[in-house]
Amino acid sequence: MKTHKMWDIHFFNQILDTMADGLFTLDSHGQITSWNRAMEDLTGYTAKEALGKGCNLLQCNRCFGKDCPSDMKKCGVLKHGTSESKECHVRHRDGYDVPVIKSARAVRDENDTLLGIVETLTNLTELNRMKKKAQDAERRLGEIHALGNIIGKSRGMQDVFYAITAAADSRATVLIQGESGTGKELVAGAIHYNGQLSQGPFIPVNCAALSETLLESELFGHIKGAFTGAHRDRKGRFEEAHGGTIFLDEIGELSPYMQVKLLRVLQEREIQRVGESRKIKINIRILAATHKDLYRLTREGQFREDLYYRLKVFPIHIPPLKSRREDIPLLVRKFIDKNNDRESKKIKDISRNAMAKLMEYPWPGNVRELENAIEHAFVLCPSQQIQTRDLPIEVREKKECLEIPPSGSESPMPATAMGAQPKLNRENLITLLHECGWNKAEVGRRMGKSRTSVWKYMKKWHIPLQPETK
Numbered sequence: 487m488k489t490h491k492m493w494d495i496h497f498f499n500q501i502l503d504t505m506a507d508g509l510f511t512l513d514s515h516g517q518i519t520s521w522n523r524a525m526e527d528l529t530g531y532t533a534k535e536a537l538g539k540g541c542n543l544l545q546c547n548r549c550f551g552k553d554c555p556s557d558m559k560k561c562g563v564l565k566h567g568t569s570e571s572k573e574c575h576v577r578h579r580d581g582y583d584v585p586v587i588k589s590a591r592a593v594r595d596e597n598d599t600l601l602g603i604v605e606t607l608t609n610l611t612e613l614n615r616m617k618k619k620a621q622d623a624e625r626r627l628g629e630i631h632a633l634g635n636i637i638g639k640s641r642g643m644q645d646v647f648y649a650i651t652a653a654a655d656s657r658a659t660v661l662i663q664g665e666s667g668t669g670k671e672l673v674a675g676a677i678h679y680n681g682q683l684s685q686g687p688f689i690p691v692n693c694a695a696l697s698e699t700l701l702e703s704e705l706f707g708h709i710k711g712a713f714t715g716a717h718r719d720r721k722g723r724f725e726e727a728h729g730g731t732i733f734l735d736e737i738g739e740l741s742p743y744m745q746v747k748l749l750r751v752l753q754e755r756e757i758q759r760v761g762e763s764r765k766i767k768i769n770i771r772i773l774a775a776t777h778k779d780l781y782r783l784t785r786e787g788q789f790r791e792d793l794y795y796r797l798k799v800f801p802i803h804i805p806p807l808k809s810r811r812e813d814i815p816l817l818v819r820k821f822i823d824k825n826n827d828r829e830s831k832k833i834k835d836i837s838r839n840a841m842a843k844l845m846e847y848p849w850p851g852n853v854r855e856l857e858n859a860i861e862h863a864f865v866l867c868p869s870q871q872i873q874t875r876d877l878p879i880e881v882r883e884k885k886e887c888l889e890i891p892p893s894g895s896e897s898p899m900p901a902t903a904m905g906a907q908p909k910l911n912r913e914n915l916i917t918l919l920h921e922c923g924w925n926k927a928e929v930g931r932r933m934g935k936s937r938t939s940v941w942k943y944m945k946k947w948h949i950p951l952q953p954e955t956k
């Protein structure tokens with residue numbers, strides 16, 4: 487085998503050129519003696535242009551906290567031997583600043599004579615862009631979950647607002663109960679984003695969406711080889727939520743085995759990845775929600791009483807929309823504004839008769855159904871005012887739409903303005919999922935059902951959560 491010696495300069499330069507980080511060297515007089523390819527990309531200066539120049543070519547803004555000295559003898563690296571990695575900017579040849587992490591080290595021979603300086607630069611442009619994106623997304627999430635975005639003036643909603651503010655100030659476990667579509671996820675988000683942990687992650691998990699084994703691995707993570715298909719170690723959602731909040735939606739769907747596991751997490755605040763005996767401490771806040779009557783489930787022996795009491799340290803109940811009809815006009819206004827922002831149409835308001843229909847309807851799907859009804863009206867409305875004819879048929883005719891049947895393989899999809907929908911069965915659901923790019927919220931919207939309902943159908947008919955890749 488042919489080996490290269492380190493003094494093979496050609497080979498050495500090739501090594502430097504394969505590095506993702508920028509690297510250059512200076513001699514004892516401060517003149518650039520090597521300049522790798524990543525430095526060319528980062529600064530715009532070719533090696534030919536840089537060699538023989540001083541490092542002030544880079545116009546670094548923070549060499550030892552000062553501007554780069556033009557006199558090499560004043561360079562801090564010579565005084566200190568190294569400069570620790572720090573964030574700074576260097577100036578690109580085209581005039582703009584490039585954010586980098588820069589480190590430098592003085593190289594001396596055995597007699598302590600200075601041979602030169604080696605400097606490395608890591609380009610932070612992409613990382614900063616991603617950071618900014620994540621911060622923007624986080625800010626938007628915070629805005630969405632601002633208390634002001636939860637609409638309601640009824641007594642029931644005033645109690646909910648009061649409870650959100652109190653819960654946000656504490657770290658107690660919260661159990662949010664209310665019918666489907668009443669805004670449980672919205673409330674959970676508001677508690678997190680208005681509380682002490684708002685800078686930490688908010689991790690929602692729908693416990694109804696996955697089978698027991700998948701949910702266990704989703705929540706607790708697993709180690710490589712823990713089960714067939716576990717090709718590598720994977721962090722669970724509890725670990726991801728460290729320093730923040732985990733929101734366990736549809737908690738009433740947990741199997742007895744998962745109830746025991748969750749109880750242990752609540753008691754011990756530590757978890758074990760599937761297939762591993764090591765315990766990992768987690769610092770998280772737990773919020774849970776269900777549309778079921780959890781107390782009744784404990785009476786019927788379907789939900790552990792000890793877990794129920796651990797969860798409902800701070801209970802919040804969101805009343806159904808039909809018991810707080812005075813909120814309907816405010817919600818309608820909110821949804822008209824929301825659709826106006828999104829669509830090219832500009833709808834001003836809703837007719838008296840149409841509003842009367844909305845006030846009469848029992849809203850089995852709660853606020854989500856009202857939101858969908860306004861979106862439906864937007865599609866049909868030809869003028870600036872929503873009329874009764876623009877509303878979904880079940881609202882116009884005051885017939886409740888059908889909820890999910892507990893068993894059986896078929897259920898009717900509610901008719902939409904576009905015409906009668908086909909019966910809902912496995913095949914139709916898969917087609918709809920494909921049409922909506924596997925976005926369950928969108929599928930739910932088209933079906934007139936909640937996202938959770940979509941998940942339940944998918945689970946019932948063994949449809950994978952994502953399209954299977956061939």
Ligand SMILES: Nc1ncnc2c1ncn2[C@@H]1O[C@H](COP(=O)(O)OP(=O)(O)OP(=O)(O)O)[C@@H](O)[C@H]1O
Pocket residue numbers: 635636637638664665666667668669670671672673735777817820853854857936937938939
């Ligand atoms: N008070 C409210 N003000 C404004 N929007 C609301 C309100 N309540 C619910 N919504 C909207 O209704 C929709 C359903 O809310 P959300 O998903 O929080 O309900 P949920 O109770 O968690 O439903 P599910 O039990 O089916 O998961 C969302 O689009 C949400 O923004």
